Amino acid sequence: MAIIEVRNLRKTYDYYKKQPGLWASVKGLFKREKLFVEAVKDISFTIEEGELVGFLGPNGAGKTTTLKMLSGILHPSSGTATVLDFLPHKRQKEYQKQFSLVMGQKNQLWWDLPAMESFILNREIYEIPEAEFKVNLDELVDLLDIRDVLDIQVRKLSLGQRMKCELVAALLHKPRILFLDEPTIGLDVVAQKNIRDFIKRYNQQKKTTIILTSHYMDDIRELCKRVIIIDHGQIIYDGLLDDLIMKYAPHKLLKVTFNEPGVKKDEVQKFGKVQKFNQFEVEFAVKREEVKTVATNILSSDLPVDDILIDEVDIDDVIRTIFKRK
Amino acid sequence: MKFPKEFKKYLILIKTAWLRQLVYRTTIYAYRFGNIFDILFQMAIWMAVYKSTEVVYGYTYHQMLTYIMISWLINFFISNFGVEDTIARNIQNGELSIYLVRPLSYLKAITAFSIGRASMSIISGAIMQIGVIAVFHNHVLPPSSIWAIVEIIFIVLISYFVRLELSMLLGMLALWIIEISGILHISNVIIRLLSGGYAPLSLLPAAVYQACLFFPFAYIIFLPTQLYLGKISLLQGFYGILIELAWLAVLYVIIKIVWRKGLRQYEAVGI
Numbered sequence: 301m302a303i304i305e306v307r308n309l310r311k312t313y314d315y316y317k318k319q320p321g322l323w324a325s326v327k328g329l330f331k332r333e334k335l336f337v338e339a340v341k342d343i344s345f346t347i348e349e350g351e352l353v354g355f356l357g358p359n360g361a362g363k364t365t366t367l368k369m370l371s372g373i374l375h376p377s378s379g380t381a382t383v384l385d386f387l388p389h390k391r392q393k394e395y396q397k398q399f400s401l402v403m404g405q406k407n408q409l410w411w412d413l414p415a416m417e418s419f420i421l422n423r424e425i426y427e428i429p430e431a432e433f434k435v436n437l438d439e440l441v442d443l444l445d446i447r448d449v450l451d452i453q454v455r456k457l458s459l460g461q462r463m464k465c466e467l468v469a470a471l472l473h474k475p476r477i478l479f480l481d482e483p484t485i486g487l488d489v490v491a492q493k494n495i496r497d498f499i500k501r502y503n504q505q506k507k508t509t510i511i512l513t514s515h516y517m518d519d520i521r522e523l524c525k526r527v528i529i530i531d532h533g534q535i536i537y538d539g540l541l542d543d544l545i546m547k548y549a550p551h552k553l554l555k556v557t558f559n560e561p562g563v564k565k566d567e568v569q570k571f572g573k574v575q576k577f578n579q580f581e582v583e584f585a586v587k588r589e590e591v592k593t594v595a596t597n598i599l600s601s602d603l604p605v606d607d608i609l610i611d612e613v614d615i616d617d618v619i620r621t622i623f624k625r626k
Numbered sequence: 627m628k629f630p631k632e633f634k635k636y637l638i639l640i641k642t643a644w645l646r647q648l649v650y651r652t653t654i655y656a657y658r659f660g661n662i663f664d665i666l667f668q669m670a671i672w673m674a675v676y677k678s679t680e681v682v683y684g685y686t687y688h689q690m691l692t693y694i695m696i697s698w699l700i701n702f703f704i705s706n707f708g709v710e711d712t713i714a715r716n717i718q719n720g721e722l723s724i725y726l727v728r729p730l731s732y733l734k735a736i737t738a739f740s741i742g743r744a745s746m747s748i749i750s751g752a753i754m755q756i757g758v759i760a761v762f763h764n765h766v767l768p769p770s771s772i773w774a775i776v777e778i779i780f781i782v783l784i785s786y787f788v789r790l791e792l793s794m795l796l797g798m799l800a801l802w803i804i805e806i807s808g809i810l811h812i813s814n815v816i817i818r819l820l821s822g823g824y825a826p827l828s829l830l831p832a833a834v835y836q837a838c839l840f841f842p843f844a845y846i847i848f849l850p851t852q853l854y855l856g857k858i859s860l861l862q863g864f865y866g867i868l869i870e871l872a873w874l875a876v877l878y879v880i881i882k883i884v885w886r887k888g889l890r891q892y893e894a895v896g897i
Binding site for chain 2: 320321322325326368371372373374375391393396397399400401403406407408410412413417420421422424425426427453
C-alpha cells in the first residue's frame with residue numbers, strides 16, 4: 301500500500317495584472333485583469349513507505365506547489381492526492397500530526413527566542429507526551445550535535461545551526477512523512493554535508509518517508525535513489541537516478557592528458573567525438589560499450605599520452621540537457 | 627480529555643508571547659513613554675481650552691479631564707499592539723503556511739499571542755498608570771458608583787476582543803491587497819476616533835454620533851467613560867453591554883466567513 305498516491309493532480313493559480321502602489325491596488329479591487337498559470341499539470345505518482353525521493357526541476361517547475369498540495373496548504377484544482385489515506389487539503393489534525401514540512405526559506409522557530417522555546421511549543425501543538433519528547437529531543441540533539449546552541453536566540457545562530465534546529469522542531473513528533481523543500485539552500489559546503497548526512501541516517505534508521513527538493517545536485521546524488529523530475533508542471537522523468545544517467549547519457553567521458561609537445565585536433569578526432577579540446581587535454585564523449593576499446597586505441601597509439609580518465613557524465617549536465625530538450 | 631490539551635497549546639503561546647516581550651525591553655519602555663506623552667499632550671490641550679471657557683459640549687473641566695484620563699486607560703487596556711500588522715506580515719511572507727500545516731488554529735494562536743502581549747503590557751504599565759493618576763488626581767473625578775466600575779470592567783473585557791476582531795479583519799485585508807500599511811494606519815486612527823478614544827463622541831456632528839452608536843466603535847471606549855462619569859445610567863450601560871456582545875458575535879461570524887474566503891484566495895494565488 302502506497303503511503304502517498306497522487307492521481308492526475310493539477311493546480312492552477314490565478315493572479316491579477318497589478319500595477320504597483322496603494323492606489324493602483326485599491327483600483328484593482330474594482331477592475332482587474334485575471335490571468336491563470338498552470339503550476340502543476342496532471343501529475344501522477346506513488347511513493348512507498350520509507351522511500352527517499354528527490355524532486356528535481358528548475359525554479360517555477362511546480363515542485364514546491366506539489367509539496368504544498370501534499371501538505372495541505374493548497375487545495376488541488378483537480379485530481380487527487382492521498383497521503384496516509386488522508387486528503388491533505390482537509391487539514392485534519394490526525395494527518396497533520398503525522399507529517400512535517402520544512403522549508404529552507406521559511407522558519408517555524410521563533411526568531412527572537414532560543415530554539416528550546418519553539419521545541420516546547422511544538423511539544424504542546426503536537427501533543428507529544430513529556431517522556432517521549434525528552435527522548436526524541438535528546439536523540440535529535442545528539443545526532444545533529446547542537447546541544448550547545450539550544451539556549452541561544454535563534455537569530456544569533458548561523459544558517460547551518462538554524463536549519464539543524466528547524467529539523468529538530470520538525471521531527472520531535474516523529475512524523476511518518478517529511479517534506480523537505482530546499483533544506484540546504486544558502487548553506488556552506490560543510491553545513492550542507494552535515495544536513496545531508498543527517499537526512500540520510502534518519503531515513504535509514506527511522507524509515508521515515510522523505511520527499512526532498514533541492515537545487516544542489518550533491519543533495520540528490522547523495523540521498524535519493526529515486527528522482528522525479530518536474531518541468532513546466534509536468535513529470536518528465538520518474539525512476540532511479542542511475543537509470544536516468546543511463547537513459548539520458550548513453551556515453552561516458554574519456555579525459556586524456558598529453559605530454560609535450562601536445563596534440564593537434566585532427567590527430568585525435570579519429571578516436572571519437574571530441575567535446576573539449578586543447579593541446580594538452582582532450583575530452584571525448586564515447587558510447588558506454590566502446591569506452592574500453594577507445595581507451596586502448598588511444599593508449600596504443602603513438603600520441604604522447606600522460607594520463608587517461610574515464611568518467612560518468614556529470615548529472616548536472618544530464619539534467620541540463622533534459623531541460624533544454626523540452 | 628481533548629479540551630485541556632487544546633487549551634494548553636494556547637497557554638504556552640501566551641507564555642511565549644511573554645518571553646518575546648521580555649526580550650525587547652527597549653520596546654516596552656518606548657511604548658510606555660509613548661503612552662505617557664499621549665496622555666500628557668491631551669491633558670495639556672484640554673487644560674488650555676478650558677482657560678477661556680467653562681463648559682465644552684456639556685463637559686466641565688473636571689469631566690473632560692476625567693474623560694481623557696479614563697479613555698486613555700481603556701485605550702491602553704484594549705490595545706493589541708498591531709495584531710493587524712502581524713497577520714498582514716504572516717500572509718505576505720507566506721509564514722501563514724507554517725501555521726496551516728500544524729495542528730493548530732492560526733486565528734486562535736494569534737488571539738492567544740495577543741492576550742499574552744496585552745497582559746504583559748498591562749503589568750509593565752501598572753506603575754506608569756498609577757503615576758499618571760497620582761499626578762492628575764486633583765483634576766479628575768471619582769467614579770459615579772461602584773456598580774459602574776463593575777460594568778466598566780466587564781465592558782472593557784468585551785472591548786478588548788471587539789478591538790481584536792477589528793484588527794484581525796484589517797490584517798486579513800492583506801490577502802487581497804498587497805500594500806496595506808497605509809490602510810492600517812488610517813483605519814486605526816479612525817477606529818480610535820469613532821470609539822471616543824481622542825475626545826467625547828458628543829463633540830462629533832449629530833449624524834456621525836448616531837452612526838457611532840450603531841457601530842461597535844462607541845461601545846469600546848465611549849460607553850464605559852460615560853458610565854464612569856454617570857452621564858448614562860447603569861441600565862443604559864447594561865443595554866450597551868448587550869449591543870457590544872451582539873457585535874462581538876457578529877464580528878466573529880464575519881471573521882469566520884472572511885477567513886474562509888481569504889484562505890481560498892491565499893491558495894489561489896499561491897503567495
